[in-house]
Amino acid sequence: MTAAITTMYEENYHVYGARKMWKELGRAGHQVARCTVERLMRAEGLKGVQRAKSPRTTRPRAETERPADLVERKFVAERPNQLWVADITYIRTYAGWVYAAFI
Template sequence: MIVGFIDEYRKVYGVESVCRALSAHGIQIAPRTYRKARRRPPSARDIADAHVENALRDLLGQPEEMYGRRKMTRYLRRKGHRVAFCTVDRIMRDLGMNGIVRGRKLRTTIAAKDGIRAGDKLNRDFTALAPNRVWVADFTYVSTWTGWAYVAFVFDAYSRAIVGWTTAATKTTALVSKALNMAVWRRDHYGHPIEPGLIHHSDAGSQAVFN
């Protein structure tokens, strides 16, 4: 990686200048070390990785491109590549390849078991004449490299400003209650305490029945 970086900038700044800049940032490499590394033949691992990388690139636009790490490892082995799962995982991650994840569709609105919803005190009118009169809350989910993340938020219907929010790895009652607690604390902290009469309108799911 370091050799490739120097290769990219050496024609503009020179090898010595690039090495000095890298050393100043804690990456110690001498020009002689760089030149020696360039003359060194590729290792057996580099050659094996190149074959696997080429095989993965050849799958572009093919159904096998959607395979995950484990299924891709078995596929490459059937094609004659003696490759370990960790190697396929590393190279696919470097190439930005991700398999299709199959499973249950995520739901954020789960009705209560008794089927009874809290009454809609706003009657679908999401407007307010002043701050801290009507708050609207909900939560959703986003996909991340480590899994699904859930985001809950509360916004003021008057200003449309988000006054409270929180994130978590699971969709629990605490996810939405913490967002509400944060909203109450922030309004009080910035000199706009909550007065009696505030309506908190939320999602109809069992995690967020606050009406």
């Protein structure tokens, strides 16, 4: 069973964890318990790819000071350079987190 797990692990680009590996083995006709797949993968040092946590961008609290709404939600300017609005967002990529700012 270890040979089958190792082969499937390599065929799937070293991405599958125990749960996906167990399902893939079942589709291939191998009847094996999920805990057995977990144990065998751990013994071989095989790990699936783990998703990164989302960054915690804000920590709202009642006592935290909020910036004033200087435009009172009216985002229309009568002339150029009268009103500037900015925002920032976080984008997850394979290389890590990318921060995009818009003005």
